[in-house]
Amino acid sequence: MKVILVNGSPHKNGCTYTALTEVATELQKNGIDTDIFQLGKDAIPGCGGCGVCFETHKCKVDDIVNEFAEIAKTADGFIFGSPVHFAAAGGKITSFMDRLFFFARGDLANKPAAAVVSCRRGGASAAFDQLNKYFTISNMPVVSSQYWNQVHGSNPEQVRKDLEGMQTMRRLGANMAWLLKCIESGKKAGVKIPEPEPWAQTDFIR
Ligand SMILES: Cc1cc2nc3c(=O)[nH]c(=O)nc-3n(C[C@H](O)[C@H](O)[C@H](O)COP(=O)(O)O)c2cc1C
Numbered sequence: 001m002k003v004i005l006v007n008g009s010p011h012k013n014g015c016t017y018t019a020l021t022e023v024a025t026e027l028q029k030n031g032i033d034t035d036i037f038q039l040g041k042d043a044i045p046g047c048g049g050c051g052v053c054f055e056t057h058k059c060k061v062d063d064i065v066n067e068f069a070e071i072a073k074t075a076d077g078f079i080f081g082s083p084v085h086f087a088a089a090g091g092k093i094t095s096f097m098d099r100l101f102f103f104a105r106g107d108l109a110n111k112p113a114a115a116v117v118s119c120r121r122g123g124a125s126a127a128f129d130q131l132n133k134y135f136t137i138s139n140m141p142v143v144s145s146q147y148w149n150q151v152h153g154s155n156p157e158q159v160r161k162d163l164e165g166m167q168t169m170r171r172l173g174a175n176m177a178w179l180l181k182c183i184e185s186g187k188k189a190g191v192k193i194p195e196p197e198p199w200a201q202t203d204f205i206r
Contacts, residue, residue, distance in 0.1 A: 026173025
């Protein structure tokens with residue numbers, strides 16, 4: 001089983017990465033493979049709302065979003081990490097997730113996910129709530145920890161000194177591993193994923 005951890009920060013080895021690495025190490029200790037997927041420094045355009053992806057099942061802008069959507073098919077669970085920018089998730093990961101979830105939600109459904117946020121001081125829970133909304137509209141089981149999944153610091157050294165934050169990351173990894181094993185056992189025992197009803201789209205227009 002494999003979990004992909006997305007680093008939504010432009011800093012390859014920064015604070016968000018430090019938190020994700022702690023989760024990844026715990027996952028590995030529990031027998032789960034991990035890959036860190038870096039969004040990097042290049043700009044990621046936001047969703048143009050063109051709707052082409054409904055026909056083609058990929059984004060018209062053929063970039064890292066389409067690349068991830070393919071890779072995601074091979075994963076069993078996801079951690080999406082972001083720095084807090086002005087009490088929200090970073091612009092880069094917001095664009096990435098808007099476009100990814102618009103067409104790939106079906107492929108991600110029923111795979112557990114969690115958000116991790118990294119801030120110097122404030123806005124963590126707002127950013128955390130924002131990221132969790134992608135999962136809860138996509139039939140993805142949300143994995144929790146002993147606290148909201150946040151770390152504090154302006155650099156990796158400070159993040160490592162956030163002992164409670166690091167502990168929260170380890171518990172998140174352990175909980176994700178536990179849930180993945182439960183899902184695997186459930187599959188073997190014949191537990192079926194619920195059949196969706198046809199979508200009753202209701203746009204509040206009378
Ligand atoms: C544009 C910008 C906005 C930021 N806004 C906040 C904020 O609202 N609250 C906060 O505590 N830290 C804020 N920070 C600091 C970062 O969230 C924090 O240093 C984070 O741990 C950096 O993670 P990274 O190294 O993975 O990029 C901001 C940083 C930047 C660059």
